[in-house]
Amino acid sequence: MVFHRSLTRELTFTAVGVFVVLLAILVTTQTINLLGRAAEGRIANEAVAALIGFWSLGLFPLLLILTVFISTLVVLTRVWRDHEMAVWLSSGIGLKDWIWPLLRFALPFAAIVALLTLYVSPWAAYRSKEYAEVLKQREEMSAISPGIFKESGSANRVYFIEQYSALHGTARQVFMQEISEGKVATILARAGKVTTNEHGERVLELNDGRRYVGTPGQADVEEAHFERYRVILGEAPPTIGEITHIQSRPTTALLASDAPSDKAELAWRLSLPAACVLLALLALPLSYFNPRSGHTYNLVYALIAFLLYQNALTLVRNWIGSGQLPPATMAAVHLALLALTLALVWLRSQPAAPLTRTLAALVRKA
Structure with missing residues (x-):
């Protein structure tokens, strides 16, 4: 369909721009930090490029998730602002028909996030820690x-x-x-x-x-x-031993471990691809924009929703790591966000009415 192709193309172009901007900002900030440490003699000059590379690989999953969420929110907000959504709705394409194109856009990113989170990021974290240990054990003059x-x-x-x-x-x-x-x-x-x-x-x-x-x-x-x-x-310095930092442990080692901290890290890694898809869907109802009002409060709501979701995942991970909750609790957070997203999509699909009247109708149907 023309609708699917045009939306996917605009989302892709926007995602490329958002990713480049986010990566440039974060890499520039980290480069300035590392160059300052190198100028103070805390790290070797030749180590700056390698540490930036390892750090970037570890940050890619979060960057991709933010890219999907921001690009989806920006594109859909523009669709509402330019009255394109009104045209699509009048032609019989409802909000639920936008779910599949958004999934087609978000699922490849989720697959990349899964690959990075489960395999590449632990390897990069291990190499970064190993490289840091090598630098610590080198003679001071070098x-x-x-x-x-x-x-x-x-x-x-x-x-x-x-x-x-x-x-x-x-x-x-x-x-x-x-x-x-x-x-x-x-x-x-x-x-x-x-x-x-x-x-x-x-x-x-x-x-x-x-x-x-x-x-x-x-x-x-x-x-x-x-x-x-x-x-x-x-x-001479002893041979570098095993680096036990939990973020650098392979996923296979986490699967074979019964330690609460390892279970929490595994649940966190598995939750990131799901978060990529869910945030793309959440942007659909949060992108609603009334051109007559001129206020973009939806962006504020989206920021609050993202922070609450991220803090909830972090809090549950800490509770799992301390043994207070089972690892399956992480799935409950995702299911809660999915239920909230579907409820918001349903509310936005209803005819314009005050929120109290809509909720009352929903209660009567129940």
């Missing part, structure tokens, strides 16, 4: 941003480098100050890198530099020039 003074984790060394090559793992123009046994050692070197010796110890190798050792408050300072200078930093 995580220094050039031009920034950085204190070591043990608080007994301060580093400063002018250049760092992530490809070769070497630093140029290295400054290091170390406090040991009441003496301060200051080292200036042209180059340096961190290696691991045959005993499994991390060794800082500095080339072509000078070392100054002295006691604060005293004039005697020892000066020495070296071609190669090695400092044992400590034992």
Whole structure:
């Protein structure tokens, strides 16, 4: 039908625009945050792009759900505002006839959300946590941003480098100050890198530099020039163990677990595809707009409905995780929203009448 094709085409074009805008806003915000942390030396510069990628993959399900809801609401509100809905209603196409085109639009998004939520997002969360652990276990000098003074984790060394090559793992123009046994050692070197010796110890190798050792408050300072200078930093970091963050656990592991927290996470993952479809249907009655009034209160109602629905899902997930409710309770929230949506569609399909009169007629029929 022309009606189905035109609606699907407009929804698709609007969804692409909404998704691009939402993704650009969120990625820009996260990029600024990570660049600030990199400038402070809290993360390595080369880690910014990878962390943004992992973070974006984990955020895609929520972005797609918001895209479906917002695009459906915007398109249907425009249909009411431009009197197109009046034309369709007068031609015999009621509100219930809009349900199937909306499902055709929302179901592919729901399938993508299911794929991301059940498989891709846990993998991205695991890799992100793993990458963060790797960065934590790297020697401090490799995580220094050039031009920034950085204190070591043990608080007994301060580093400063002018250049760092992530490809070769070497630093140029290295400054290091170390406090040991009441003496301060200051080292200036042209180059340096961190290696691991045959005993499994991390060794800082500095080339072509000078070392100054002295006691604060005293004039005697020892000066020495070296071609190669090695400092044992400590034992090599242990192999990264299993990351137990619940959001990074595979769905198969959640299915095999009886822990309430795992059941809550599984129920949450399964609820996101359903939420994608239900919010698209909810936008149908909430998009009602009276062009004569000039007020778009329906957008406020839609925002309130979305926040209530999201908070209800989050609250039920927390109760399931604490063992207060069974996992099937999550389905009750979806069924309640579905019942509310169908009731609103039925009310909007009735002839114009005050709400009290409509409710009274509904009670008499019951």
